[in-house]
Amino acid sequence: MNSISITFLGTGSAIPTEKRNHISILLNYKEENILIDCGEGTQRQFRKAKINPCRLTRILITHFHGDHTFGLPGLFQTLALNSYQKTLHIYGPNGTKKFIENIFQTFIPKSNRIKFDVHEVKGKFLETKDFQITAFPLNHDCPCNGYLFEEKDRLRIDKNKIKNMNLPNIPEISKLTLGKNIKINNKTIKFKNVTYLEKGRKISFILDTKLCPNAIKLAKDSDLLIAESTFLDNSENGSRLAKDYMHLTAKQAAEIAKKSKAKQLILTHFSQRYDNKEKTLLDEAKKIFPNSKISEDFMTLEI
Amino acid sequence: MNSISITFLGTGSAIPTEKRNHISILLNYKEENILIDCGEGTQRQFRKAKINPCRLTRILITHFHGDHTFGLPGLFQTLALNSYQKTLHIYGPNGTKKFIENIFQTFIPKSNRIKFDVHEVKGKFLETKDFQITAFPLNHDCPCNGYLFEEKDRLRIDKNKIKNMNLPNIPEISKLTLGKNIKINNKTIKFKNVTYLEKGRKISFILDTKLCPNAIKLAKDSDLLIAESTFLDNSENGSRLAKDYMHLTAKQAAEIAKKSKAKQLILTHFSQRYDNKEKTLLDEAKKIFPNSKISEDFMTLEI
Numbered sequence: 029m030n031s032i033s034i035t036f037l038g039t040g041s042a043i044p045t046e047k048r049n050h051i052s053i054l055l056n057y058k059e060e061n062i063l064i065d066c067g068e069g070t071q072r073q074f075r076k077a078k079i080n081p082c083r084l085t086r087i088l089i090t091h092f093h094g095d096h097t098f099g100l101p102g103l104f105q106t107l108a109l110n111s112y113q114k115t116l117h118i119y120g121p122n123g124t125k126k127f128i129e130n131i132f133q134t135f136i137p138k139s140n141r142i143k144f145d146v147h148e149v150k151g152k153f154l155e156t157k158d159f160q161i162t163a164f165p166l167n168h169d170c171p172c173n174g175y176l177f178e179e180k181d182r183l184r185i186d187k188n189k190i191k192n193m194n195l196p197n198i199p200e201i202s203k204l205t206l207g208k209n210i211k212i213n214n215k216t217i218k219f220k221n222v223t224y225l226e227k228g229r230k231i232s233f234i235l236d237t238k239l240c241p242n243a244i245k246l247a248k249d250s251d252l253l254i255a256e257s258t259f260l261d262n263s264e265n266g267s268r269l270a271k272d273y274m275h276l277t278a279k280q281a282a283e284i285a286k287k288s289k290a291k292q293l294i295l296t297h298f299s300q301r302y303d304n305k306e307k308t309l310l311d312e313a314k315k316i317f318p319n320s321k322i323s324e325d326f327m328t329l330e331i
Numbered sequence: 332m333n334s335i336s337i338t339f340l341g342t343g344s345a346i347p348t349e350k351r352n353h354i355s356i357l358l359n360y361k362e363e364n365i366l367i368d369c370g371e372g373t374q375r376q377f378r379k380a381k382i383n384p385c386r387l388t389r390i391l392i393t394h395f396h397g398d399h400t401f402g403l404p405g406l407f408q409t410l411a412l413n414s415y416q417k418t419l420h421i422y423g424p425n426g427t428k429k430f431i432e433n434i435f436q437t438f439i440p441k442s443n444r445i446k447f448d449v450h451e452v453k454g455k456f457l458e459t460k461d462f463q464i465t466a467f468p469l470n471h472d473c474p475c476n477g478y479l480f481e482e483k484d485r486l487r488i489d490k491n492k493i494k495n496m497n498l499p500n501i502p503e504i505s506k507l508t509l510g511k512n513i514k515i516n517n518k519t520i521k522f523k524n525v526t527y528l529e530k531g532r533k534i535s536f537i538l539d540t541k542l543c544p545n546a547i548k549l550a551k552d553s554d555l556l557i558a559e560s561t562f563l564d565n566s567e568n569g570s571r572l573a574k575d576y577m578h579l580t581a582k583q584a585a586e587i588a589k590k591s592k593a594k595q596l597i598l599t600h601f602s603q604r605y606d607n608k609e610k611t612l613l614d615e616a617k618k619i620f621p622n623s624k625i626s627e628d629f630m631t632l633e634i
């Protein structure tokens with residue numbers, strides 16, 4: 029099974045701290061390297077993580093607030109300086125085309141531009157033979173998407189079932205995993221008899237929203253839910269600030285994880301006021317959803 | 332004497348490295364905190380340096396290339412989030428008004444804006460009772476200013492000359508330093524007899540230019556010359572790249588320091604290719620101008 033690797037390039041929110049850059053998350057799966065949001069300084073985080081940004085294939089923008097996007101001009105420029113040859117696909121909510129056009133107009137000379145293609149997306153917008161990605165509108169103070177990455181279910185050969193069949197080691201056998209019956213030595217082998225269905229993995233990204241039904245729908249049955257938890261619910265101003273600025277508290281992120289039956293929750297996008305007090309956020313989430321973790325800059329995990 | 336303090340918030344060039352952020356330099360003098368250029372990530376460098384960006388009074392932009400300006404949107408936003416109350420004065424070459432206007436249009440919602448005033452400058456553009464700043468057009472591939480900060484010369488009381496005069500400790504005496512004669516106990520004290528002229532300090536900033544006469548003129552008699560040295564002259568491609576991209580080599584920066592009779596040279600704005608090889612740049616400069624130094628991120632010095 030190919031691993032899906034998640035690297036947190038930044039885990040802070042509006043104001044960066046010594047240890048947390050603005051938000052940015054990299055998902056690697058096979059040849060795909062998909063960046064979710066790109067706060068200021070993301071290109072340097074790539075450098076520190078020793079990941080070549082030219083490996084990028086796509087960028088998913090949740091919304092246009094600065095802490096999610098101010099790293100784009102520098103990243104575009106550095107890709108051009110490094111002779112990025114691919115067409116970079118950029119996805120986001122309504123307004124993304126104008127937003128990206130303005131970035132290039134304002135900041136990037138025509139002589140120093142990469143090839144790119146901007147897509148304003150809602151619902152399922154990308155499907156390959158291996159995975160699909162769906163955008164769910166969330167409820168922030170501007171157009172804002174959450175994203176669901178879903179690996180496709182796969183047929184796998186049940187080695188126990190075929191080990192006594194004495195089959196030759198021929199490429200033909202792999203057709204079984206495509207749902208096709210095969211004939212070997214005049215004997216038909218039915219794929220249904222020797223394969224099992226391996227469920228694809230689901231990873232959901234909820235970055236900037238207030239608690240809303242779509243957040244739970246998006247996260248449904250996720251193997252991993254990555255959710256903002258800008259504020260601590262159980263604090264003097266936390267729940268009020270979350271309401272005023274349309275963010276989640278750690279408690280609400282955990283409620284989404286619980287209601288959506290996610291398997292694991294990683295909290296991110298913390299207000300600077302909780303710098304070095306992240307354990308209070310984690311404790312609050314764990315009370316509702318025990319399998320919760322705090323993200324740190326440069327933390328990598330494999331799903 | 333009030334110190335003039337220089338803090339290097341970033342010392343890299345187009346592509347940041349693990350230890351060098353893009354260029355940005357802070358000059359503090361009395362109540363003034365003047366930022367020269369603002370590469371991406373500068374607001375986080377402020378945070379790491381434990382300097383409150385709300386202390387900023389002015390920003391001098393040398394030119395619009397990304398490594399000198401991509402930190403502006405995030406800095407403007409963070410100042411607004413921190414309730415910056417002053418009017419931020421922003422200076423730069425022709426085109427700065429449109430450039431700053433585009434940044435606000437593209438990136439900063441109207442509800443989250445600081446007060447600011449943009450000045451397109453050439454020649455002496457700012458004079459206070461303590462200092463003046465002059466912009467010198469340099470020779471880069473776009474409009475580009477170098478800046479000269481000059482403290483004003485001051486009359487100082489010569490303590491040796493007045494110590495036997497038995498003068499009372501009254502505020503009147505300070506008038507002597509304004510070039511005025513005073514009368515104490517019916518005796519006239521002429522300022523010329525009891526004061527000396529203390530020369531003001533000169534700090535010059537040359538960030539992005541090819542070698543040109545104005546660079547030498549700007550740096551003339553500087554107490555401190557801070558100059559880009561993106562490339563190493565004595566290397567396979569260094570002098571060619573410097574020529575092609577209109578930058579200085581370490582050797583050329585040292586030549587400017589020598590010809591201008593600067594007292595000290597600090598090299599900065601290094602290409603990432605010299606990461607951990609900065610000594611080669613320093614050695615090249617020292618051959619021509621011995622009092623040369625390499626800048627590092629967060630290095631602070633008092634002049």
